[in-house]
Amino acid sequence: MKLFDEESFIHQLSIDCVIFGYKDAELKVLISRINMKQPLWALPGGFIRHEEGIDQAAKRILEERTGLKDIYLEQYHVFGGPNRINHEVFKGLTTLRDEWVDKGILDESGMQWLAKRFVSIGYYALVDINTTHPQKSELDDSVDWYNVKELPTMIMDHNDMVVQALETLRLNLDRKLIAFNLLPETFTMKEVQELYEAIFDQPFARNNFQKKILDMNVLERLEKKFTGAANKAPYLYRFQK
Amino acid sequence: MKLFDEESFIHQLSIDCVIFGYKDAELKVLISRINMKQPLWALPGGFIRHEEGIDQAAKRILEERTGLKDIYLEQYHVFGGPNRINHEVFKGLTTLRDEWVDKGILDESGMQWLAKRFVSIGYYALVDINTTHPQKSELDDSVDWYNVKELPTMIMDHNDMVVQALETLRLNLDRKLIAFNLLPETFTMKEVQELYEAIFDQPFARNNFQKKILDMNVLERLEKKFTGAANKAPYLYRFQK
DNA sequence: TTTTATTGTCTAAAAAATAGACAATAAATT
DNA sequence: AATTTATTGTCTATTTTTTAGACAATAAAA
Numbered sequence: 001m002k003l004f005d006e007e008s009f010i011h012q013l014s015i016d017c018v019i020f021g022y023k024d025a026e027l028k029v030l031i032s033r034i035n036m037k038q039p040l041w042a043l044p045g046g047f048i049r050h051e052e053g054i055d056q057a058a059k060r061i062l063e064e065r066t067g068l069k070d071i072y073l074e075q076y077h078v079f080g081g082p083n084r085i086n087h088e089v090f091k092g093l094t095t096l097r098d099e100w101v102d103k104g105i106l107d108e109s110g111m112q113w114l115a116k117r118f119v120s121i122g123y124y125a126l127v128d129i130n131t132t133h134p135q136k137s138e139l140d141d142s143v144d145w146y147n148v149k150e151l152p153t154m155i156m157d158h159n160d161m162v163v164q165a166l167e168t169l170r171l172n173l174d175r176k177l178i179a180f181n182l183l184p185e186t187f188t189m190k191e192v193q194e195l196y197e198a199i200f201d202q203p204f205a206r207n208n209f210q211k212k213i214l215d216m217n218v219l220e221r222l223e224k225k226f227t228g229a230a231n232k233a234p235y236l237y238r239f240q241k
Numbered sequence: 242m243k244l245f246d247e248e249s250f251i252h253q254l255s256i257d258c259v260i261f262g263y264k265d266a267e268l269k270v271l272i273s274r275i276n277m278k279q280p281l282w283a284l285p286g287g288f289i290r291h292e293e294g295i296d297q298a299a300k301r302i303l304e305e306r307t308g309l310k311d312i313y314l315e316q317y318h319v320f321g322g323p324n325r326i327n328h329e330v331f332k333g334l335t336t337l338r339d340e341w342v343d344k345g346i347l348d349e350s351g352m353q354w355l356a357k358r359f360v361s362i363g364y365y366a367l368v369d370i371n372t373t374h375p376q377k378s379e380l381d382d383s384v385d386w387y388n389v390k391e392l393p394t395m396i397m398d399h400n401d402m403v404v405q406a407l408e409t410l411r412l413n414l415d416r417k418l419i420a421f422n423l424l425p426e427t428f429t430m431k432e433v434q435e436l437y438e439a440i441f442d443q444p445f446a447r448n449n450f451q452k453k454i455l456d457m458n459v460l461e462r463l464e465k466k467f468t469g470a471a472n473k474a475p476y477l478y479r480f481q482k
Numbered sequence: 483t484t485t486t487a488t489t490g491t492c493t494a495a496a497a498a499a500t501a502g503a504c505a506a507t508a509a510a511t512t
Numbered sequence: 513a514a515t516t517t518a519t520t521g522t523c524t525a526t527t528t529t530t531t532a533g534a535c536a537a538t539a540a541a542a
Contacts, residue, residue: 010253010358011251011253012254013254013360048360050358053322054321055321056323057321080289080294080295081294081295082297117251119254119289119295121319189489207532208531208532210489211491226539228539229539230486230487231486231487231539232537232538233488233489234488235490429520430521431519446501448502449499451522467508469509470508470519471510471516471518472507472520473520474519474520475520
């Protein structure tokens, strides 16, 4: 099967996904290492089919590249500089060309397509790492979580795409109540706070933070959690809305 | 000269501009009536050249379609439904086809291109109507200001594009200090307030509104304005930042 | 039994937003 | 010339929100 079937897709328009995850009090991003002779890191991305809407395309692309299903993605910015060309992948493909052409997954017109200048729509989402198990596709060597503060150098402007997605995330965190997507089914208030501190990369006052979150009126308080620690047991909360 | 030269542009990707203007305490939008047998209303839009960035393209398109120069446009949303096809304009073109093909401004491949499904990047801006004089292009019968509350029915999803642009405008008005673009060089506080009331479609308290605006520290107070009215003369202000 | 660490909540203080009041003023009215 | 009217600019009081400080409750360790 042809991997880059230029007939099926809108040309020169792509989608890239910034998937934030959270674990061990650290904010992470899902990044794939592309299956090439020399390693290339990139956000999970792809192209838009003629018969699908862009939101739908973003969902499909994310699933194809990472196996993640039913993730709510939100578009946040379009990246369209005049020379936005994927030199890195194109260079990698040329070294693989003969092998892949033989296998029938790449042909000349596919190569020409990928060498063009692309405009890319950035989408972002937040997921709970504990319940999310990315599966790499045949395009990639790996799909893994990287600490947002220690990202590898990615192709094109993908590092900048993450920076801008993070800005959008911070702006929308309270308004859209998306933070709770990053937490397990039940959680303590301390866990919520650590999550906020990871996302904003700054500390919050415990007393006022608790009040602010409870005043949102979207959390249900459950029983206390006996942690075995030498202190008062915290309540567990569940997100409801 | 060929009007729709499909070779020069990225296919299936367009830009549409929502230009807000303000006059007589009313918020207006710049809308063109396309030069067709039967009238079609549309936002000023166009396509992206291979060698230009999208922001640059938006500026060029706006100038080509309306004559407006040096307007700061900001992208706000991408519209990419699965069947986003410009039926209206295509239908209009078919009735003009023979005439235009004769003139050499349209050919078969141009028609095929325009019949495709398009993803459109929405841009918006604010301008001072008093110092802005839109000039229609040869594509259009007219380019005119319409009250945002009484817009004509436009092609495709252009009415929805305006709604979403207005939401973005309201969210960003204070943060980006764009309101003052809608006012003449010097203005009174009452004029600023009327502008805000037009944009938000709601009244503000005069005393507190004045305080809020002055606390932004971006206005310079000039001399008083002798209006000839039977009351205290208001100060004039100038935007400086 | 006392100590320690952490949680939940209360209150005080500070800051910001809202509402009410009034003096200043330019022209119209008397 | 004095008074009235309409509008502007600003001040203060009030309310609401945010921030900071304090302390009781609690589970286990000492």
